[in-house]
Amino acid sequence: MEKRITLKQIATTFNVSIATVSKALNDSYEISSATKEKIQHYAKTHNYKTKSSNYNLVKKNTKTIGVIIPNIMNNFFAKAFVGIENEATENGYRLISCISNESHQKEVDLIELLKNSTLDGLIISLAEETQRRKDFNHIKNTINQGIPIVMFDRVENSIPCDKVVVNDIEGAFHATNHLLKTGCKRIALVSIIDSLSVGKLRVEGYKKALIESNIPVEEKLIIRLGKNEDFDTSMKIVLADKKIDGLLCLEETSAVKSLQIVKKAGYKIPEDMAIISFTNGELPKYVTPTITTISQHGNHIGKTAAETLIKRLNNSNNTPFSTRIIKTSLIKRDSTKN
């Protein structure tokens, strides 16, 4: 088992031309089956592998998809990544995966790096900072350079490309309605992701549900916290309003933290305080009490994103851009009443 062998070496071995070997290995009709057989057999036993990087030169597609994800420690993105990975591998695509770590600059650099290697397409969920700064030049440039992009979850609508999202408005709407239906009178919303598109949409859904039930929206019940604010203190201030009996948390970290604070404050859950959270990860399943969550089906989103990209790569025809919307579902657990 030595260094990789080349067409040239095989050609020399059999005293034929490189072209013959190339054709033989590609099972061309032009080559006699005798020749094909011996060459293919030789190639196999000598573990010949075509160097896919050369594909770029002559053919155009590299069977490589770039993936940029904001944060792999986030359960939703981890699931989405697994979905992308499965779908890509199944279709013979290789992934170059990177983590933007929520940083705009890193995202810009990564895209440069990725374009530098040659990829057929890109799957991305935007960094928090990118959505906050609304600076999408790196994305637009990439599209202008003819690299198809699929954005998922954290998307920017003004950019012309395929998108896969969850119906965040509807998810929050349903969750809020569920709280109302099960007896909550005064529901607060906890968001540490208000800079994100999905954060804003979820707030919309919350408001929509209240309005439809003729409950006035009170801005002070919408708790928007930045990274640097003290979560515990802020929550305690909010909970001074003893009438609050429901909490809609926009992701799981703030949900489990809120749960702890609420428990410590002596509330009974779900009787005194009901909680629903976005992100159906592991945490909500194992805390006490278990938390009712809105599942965004990360795996399925990832799969769909990869599917969409691969479809576009295969039909090089210019089908119009699509936005696939994945339905959320409510996973009922012990933090809400029946």
Add this chain to the structure above:
Amino acid sequence: MEKRITLKQIATTFNVSIATVSKALNDSYEISSATKEKIQHYAKTHNYKTKSSNYNLVKKNTKTIGVIIPNIMNNFFAKAFVGIENEATENGYRLISCISNESHQKEVDLIELLKNSTLDGLIISLAEETQRRKDFNHIKNTINQGIPIVMFDRVENSIPCDKVVVNDIEGAFHATNHLLKTGCKRIALVSIIDSLSVGKLRVEGYKKALIESNIPVEEKLIIRLGKNEDFDTSMKIVLADKKIDGLLCLEETSAVKSLQIVKKAGYKIPEDMAIISFTNGELPKYVTPTITTISQHGNHIGKTAAETLIKRLNNSNNTPFSTRIIKTSLIKRDSTKN
């Protein structure tokens, strides 16, 4: 912002040869600074990027590292991945990352795929199935083909390559001792990873601690569970032994599950039953009570693995293979006595 431009196009623009452009962009001493300047400026404004895939052809290194991880939903591997990602990006390396999903076949396929693209080196943690079947031909072949490999966490000692591991024996040893010191008399071990190298080592550490304290090792207290066995039932059978007052869980999933079962059975934690678990992820921090864990410093392991590989890639000299051992630390929480 159009399609990527080539050396050829720049050459045509300035009526010089491709070679001149190439040299100018590489800051060659052969080119006049005037020429260099205008070409470099033009390249910059037109966003010229060298196609790294061509690097393979002429130069040998591609600045690409392959990463194969068994399961990204596992907190430890997610952390390790982040560590690898940071270190690689910092050093200008690109990652091609794949998930073996604990499958031997997938691991074999991925390695093929990776070798097919051209990479400088590979970082891998072995799939469960690979360790169970002890089939390492794909790894050995890769090494024989001259691709440096760094294995981390789940390593195979018989393979000659760099390795980064945690001191699993010592980690389990310390944890067991901590349980003993805080009053536990009869400690059971819960492993759902007995097919893994790390699982076996942790059992060793547990036994070592017992022996040093003159406590007989009882095999029936070592609970080895496969994927298909019913965890709850098995645990309940074990807990029929009412004298058990300590639990050493070899990873966090079984720890939180055990915790729930123990709580339901009416034990007081940590008074009636103390628990320590490997894997310092999010779960142990948020369950009730919080679980004392052994941190394997995933991030640092990943960083070290990448560091080790990059160092080897840079010094093409054949330094002997190293095994870096990262120390574990005990994070004390509420599931153990003081």
Add this chain to the structure above:
DNA sequence: TTGAAAGCGCTAACAT
């Protein structure tokens, strides 16, 4: 200081 030309490994159009 610049350029011509070979070549990296491969494919594809065009001979033979």
Add this chain to the structure above:
DNA sequence: ATGTTAGCGCTTTCAA
């Protein structure tokens, strides 16, 4: 059925 050749984008020797 097989070979010749050009060329993908780039680097690198060698020549001018």
